[in-house]
Every structure is written in C-alpha cells, then in structure tokens.
Amino acid sequence: MEYEKIMDMAKRRGIFWQSAGIYKPVAGFYDYGHIGTLIKRRWENLWREFFLGLGDNYYEIQASVIMPEDVFRASGHLESFLDPVAKCGKCGNVERADHILEDLLKESFEGMAKAELTALIRKHNIKCEKCKGSLGDVEDRNLMFPVSIGTGKDKKSAYLTGETAQGAYVNFKLMFDVLRRRLPMGLAIVGKAFRHEISPRQALIRMREFTQAELQIFFDSDAINKHPRFDEVGSYKLRLHTTKNKSAGVEEMSCHDAVKGLHLPEFYVYHLARVQQFYLDVLAVPEKAFRLRELSAEEKAFYNKYHWDIQLNMESVGGWKEVGGVHYRADHDLKGHGEASGTAMAVNIEGKSVLPHVIEISMGVDRNVYALVELSYREEKERDVLAFPRKVAPFDAGIFPLVNKDGLEEKAREIYEFLRGEGFQVFFDSSGSIGRRYRRIDEVGVPAGITIDYDTLKDNDVTLRDRDSMKQVRVKIKDMPAVLRRFLGGESVSAFGEFIN
Ligand SMILES: [Zn+2]
Structure with missing residues (x-):
C-alpha cells in the first residue's frame, strides 16, 4: 500500500495527522484523532495484559520525562546517543548520512563509522538534496532534547528522556525494596520519549516525540541459562533473520535450536518467543509480515550483548521496519547509575550480592499503530475495510x-x-x-x-x-x-x- 494513501486515509478517518496543522507543521510530531487514540489505548492495554503477565513480580510504574543531566551522563546518552550527519557546505542543510546512503543503495548503514560513511558519500558523489551543493565530512549530532529548569543562578540543565527505560533504572532500588526483594523483577513503563531526529520521516515510524512501551526485566545473571517456563516454548518455531544467513529472509527455528545453534541463553530466547506470540496470537499480525532480526556487532549499542529487532514488513515504508527490540543490556545501566549517584545497586539475594542484569523488551507504540493500519487495510470491490483484530478495533x-x-x-x-x-x-x-x-x-x-x-x-x-x-x-x-x-x-x-x- 502506498504511503500517501495511508496518510490521507489516516487523516480522513480520525486516526492520526501532523501536529499543529493549522500552522506550518514541524516534521516529526503527530497528533491522534479519536479513532487513533482508541486504537492506541487498546494496543497499550493488550501490551500491559500480555507482558505484565509474564511474571508475578512484574509491574508498571510512571516516571518523569524530564530528568537532570546527571542521569543521562551516567546512562551514556550525552556521550554516545548520536546520529551521523552530513552538512551541505553551500546551503547549510543537514541530513542523516546513513539515511541518504540507504535511500540510494537500498541497504542499511546503521552503526557504520563516520569515516566510512564519508568515504561512501564521496565514492557515490552524493550531493545536497536541496541545492546540489557539496556535503561536508560526516559528523556526530546528539539526539537528546535539552530543557532548562528554573531561572537565574538556580537554573539547571536537564533533558527530555530519550527512552522510558531510564525511569525504570533510576527507580530500581526503591522498587526492589517495595516489592520485597525478589528477582526477577519487571518494571514496565508506557510513556513518552523524545529524540532530536535530524530528518524525521515516514510519519509515525521516525518521530521526535513518541510513545514507548518498555519492560525492563531485572534478574540474576547466574540464572541466564535457565528459564522455569522454557518448556512451554521449547519446540515453538521462531521466525528469525540472522546475521549469518542474511540472504534468507526468514528462517524458522525452534527455541531449543536457537539456544543450541545460535548460542543464545534460555532466558533470552524465552522472551523472544513471547514477543513473537504477542504479535502473531494477540495482535493477529500475518506470520509472513513478522520476523526477529539479529543485529550485527556494528549495529548494536556497545552495551547490548544480545540485540534482536522486532520487524514488520510494511510496503508503504519500504519493507521490513523495526517496531521494537529485545535487548540484553547486561549490568550496563545499573552499574552506571550506581557509580554516578553513589547509590549501591547490588542487592542481596539469599546471602549473595547480585548486581542484576537487564533484558529489555522495547516497543515503539506509534510505529506499531502505523503497522496495524497498513497491515489491516483491505480494498474490496464495494468497500475499503480496516480489518483490525477484534481486540484492537476502536x-x-x-x-x-x-x-x-x-x-x-x-x-x-x-x-x-x-x-x-x-x-x-x-x-x-x-x-x-x-x-x-x-x-x-x-x-x-x-x-x-x-x-x-x-x-x-x-x-x-x-x-x-x-x-x-x-x-x-x-x-x-x-x-x-x-x-x-x-x-x-x-x-x-x-x-x-x-x-x-
Ligand atoms: Zn545544500
């Protein structure tokens, strides 16, 4: 289905549209109409029901979206939450370097080093989209949205959160005590996140303000090779796109085989299976439109030991698109916040000191709403239907x-x-x-x-x-x-x- 057709339909039917449309709209911001709001709320509630149901110690919390600079220094966002950009020497237009290459060469350049991106831009003689001027060397741009709090000498710098996850990490110790000191513990947040994207595009796919649904599962890393309910998914077939076998669009592999053949821990694979079941069984996404894609070492964040994206196949935005991910963040976050804040994050479990590791199940709610609209659309002889699954319908x-x-x-x-x-x-x-x-x-x-x-x-x-x-x-x-x-x-x-x- 064509992108323009979806955008036009979404507006006419009260689903979503560009924000502040009576003025000159700014790219990357969208509003939901009544139908869109109802669908989004139902999606979020299905997400809560399913993912909070994965553990008896999993709960939702709400955290502030504005947090002090110290939080994002400790999390690494100020230093390494960067996008590569190329600036036009003539008109000053700035573009995402990996995106211009992706548009031209139809493959992903995410995570590629700046020097290599610059070399590719030179090799293909890519010019400024706006004025055909020459593009400068690729540089880093930070994605965090700065805000200031207070005035005068009390003025403090802060940021809008770039992911809801940090709200769970800064509350970990408190929630651990409140929930009577058990692992695994799950903290979910469904809320807004903000990223200063250089070139937001494809509507709800890449926005500057967006909604995430994220579950952080804190667990003892000594227990990573076992999951008490693994037998329930052992023979369940995952739909995988591995870095080893990139030419195969999707390989089917049982959870047992994924543990053995891909050397992934049970605790991680168990959650991949549950994520796939959420898409296929709860959201009724057609099987052929779903896959889990393994990220290469260059693509994934340095702290993620295992990182698989959740991808849906959407014709209107050029095929497979990331709508979420399952990230094994190890102890990166708790360690960072522990050191920077001076709060000891290690906990005592039956006499053993444990710095919990984290598996994060992260989804972009807006991207998922967009995908639902595209994947549900049917054109019949006498009517157009949005054949939403009955549970997600407005x-x-x-x-x-x-x-x-x-x-x-x-x-x-x-x-x-x-x-x-x-x-x-x-x-x-x-x-x-x-x-x-x-x-x-x-x-x-x-x-x-x-x-x-x-x-x-x-x-x-x-x-x-x-x-x-x-x-x-x-x-x-x-x-x-x-x-x-x-x-x-x-x-x-x-x-x-x-x-x-
Ligand atoms: Zn230019």
Whole structure:
C-alpha cells in the first residue's frame, strides 16, 4: 500500500495527522484523532495484559520525562546517543548520512563509522538534496532534547528522556525494596520519549516525540541459562533473520535450536518467543509480515550483548521496519547509575550480592499503530475495510436503528445504553442509509454492527453483522452481552445462529 494513501486515509478517518496543522507543521510530531487514540489505548492495554503477565513480580510504574543531566551522563546518552550527519557546505542543510546512503543503495548503514560513511558519500558523489551543493565530512549530532529548569543562578540543565527505560533504572532500588526483594523483577513503563531526529520521516515510524512501551526485566545473571517456563516454548518455531544467513529472509527455528545453534541463553530466547506470540496470537499480525532480526556487532549499542529487532514488513515504508527490540543490556545501566549517584545497586539475594542484569523488551507504540493500519487495510470491490483484530478495533460495535421513526431510535438507544453498561465500547449512528453506516464502521475497522428494525419491536431480536464476512445473524437482546463477548474473543458469527439475508 502506498504511503500517501495511508496518510490521507489516516487523516480522513480520525486516526492520526501532523501536529499543529493549522500552522506550518514541524516534521516529526503527530497528533491522534479519536479513532487513533482508541486504537492506541487498546494496543497499550493488550501490551500491559500480555507482558505484565509474564511474571508475578512484574509491574508498571510512571516516571518523569524530564530528568537532570546527571542521569543521562551516567546512562551514556550525552556521550554516545548520536546520529551521523552530513552538512551541505553551500546551503547549510543537514541530513542523516546513513539515511541518504540507504535511500540510494537500498541497504542499511546503521552503526557504520563516520569515516566510512564519508568515504561512501564521496565514492557515490552524493550531493545536497536541496541545492546540489557539496556535503561536508560526516559528523556526530546528539539526539537528546535539552530543557532548562528554573531561572537565574538556580537554573539547571536537564533533558527530555530519550527512552522510558531510564525511569525504570533510576527507580530500581526503591522498587526492589517495595516489592520485597525478589528477582526477577519487571518494571514496565508506557510513556513518552523524545529524540532530536535530524530528518524525521515516514510519519509515525521516525518521530521526535513518541510513545514507548518498555519492560525492563531485572534478574540474576547466574540464572541466564535457565528459564522455569522454557518448556512451554521449547519446540515453538521462531521466525528469525540472522546475521549469518542474511540472504534468507526468514528462517524458522525452534527455541531449543536457537539456544543450541545460535548460542543464545534460555532466558533470552524465552522472551523472544513471547514477543513473537504477542504479535502473531494477540495482535493477529500475518506470520509472513513478522520476523526477529539479529543485529550485527556494528549495529548494536556497545552495551547490548544480545540485540534482536522486532520487524514488520510494511510496503508503504519500504519493507521490513523495526517496531521494537529485545535487548540484553547486561549490568550496563545499573552499574552506571550506581557509580554516578553513589547509590549501591547490588542487592542481596539469599546471602549473595547480585548486581542484576537487564533484558529489555522495547516497543515503539506509534510505529506499531502505523503497522496495524497498513497491515489491516483491505480494498474490496464495494468497500475499503480496516480489518483490525477484534481486540484492537476502536469500538466493539456500532448500534444502528434501521430508520429514525416509529420508536426504532429509542429502542436502539436503549440497547446502546445496555451494552455500554455491560462494559462494551459501542457507538450510536442513525444518519444515512444503513448501507452507508455499515461502510463507515468498516472504514475504521469496527468488527460488529448491530441493527434494530421493526421486528425488534415485536420479538426483541437484533441483527448482528460481522465486518469481515458481512454475514448476519439474529440475536436476542438479552443474549447480546454474552454473544458479543464470545465474538470479540474470536468466535465466528455462525456460532450464534443461521445466516440471514
Ligand atoms: Zn545544500
């Protein structure tokens, strides 16, 4: 699907668009409309339900997005959170050096050294996009957003956080004590992060302000070769793209084989499997659009011992794109914050002093929302459908009186209130023909349509329509909550009665 088409559709249907559009918008900032907000919230809630469910000592916390400079000095962000840029000597335009090369040569140059990038720019004689002037040598640009706190002599420098993760690390010791000193301990944060991208692009894929959902799992590194629930995933087939076998788009490999063949620890592989299950089983992403990609030594951050990206295949943005990652950060973060803050981060576990290691499961929520929109889009003969998985759809059902007279609207309102009271996210629409109203819910991916007609007044039955098959059945009003719950849980509409025309 084309990028322009997605952007246009997202705007018309209330999903997302460039921020501050009534002025001259600034690249890298996006707002969500009502439909986008509902989808994003559901995605986040599914994420919480799934990942906090991985351990009985896993919890969500909220941390400040502005933190003092010391935090980011200790984390290494001020020194090494850098992008390579090339500046035009004529007009001053600055571009991401690896991106201009990627656009031209259609491969990834992430993590390549500055000198090599400069050499490639010279070799291919790449000029400024804007004025065709010559580009200077590749330099580093820091991605952190500085802010200042206070005024006068009390003025302090601080930064907007570049990743939610730091909020979990600075709270580690406190939470460890509060949670009664057990490992593994998981701290999740769903929140904003900020990166001063040089050339934000591809809408929700590369933004300057974005939402992350991250889980930091703190554990004893002596236990890394075992996971108590590994047997549950042992024969589960991972979809992998390894650095050894780059020409194969995806290799299928069981978790057992990944541990043996790729020399990855069980504790890490277990989480790769759970991440894949979240995508395939919970979000219903088509298998062929999902893979876990191993990063080469040059690409991964120096402190990550193991680093696999979560990638989804999206035609509109040029194929496989990173939407998250599983990072084994070892003791890098706790060690850094321990030394810089003077707070001892080692903890006592049954008489043994342990500086916990961290596996981080990190996802970009906005990128995932964009991917859902692209991967759910279907163009059919008479309609466009956003076939969102039922659990991620913005609403559970639309409620429609067939006509606005003879008491049908009142009856439909009653059912609307009844289903809302039962905890469903429903909306009411009485304008236009019933066919038009069905098209409108199809376009924003609402899985069920419930129509109230003249027969409803007599027999208290309503018509339940399935978005995907467009099949309809009659259901008793009093049975609707149970039926809708089963339908949203994945049952076919045929389970609830004979199809009607
Ligand atoms: Zn220029």
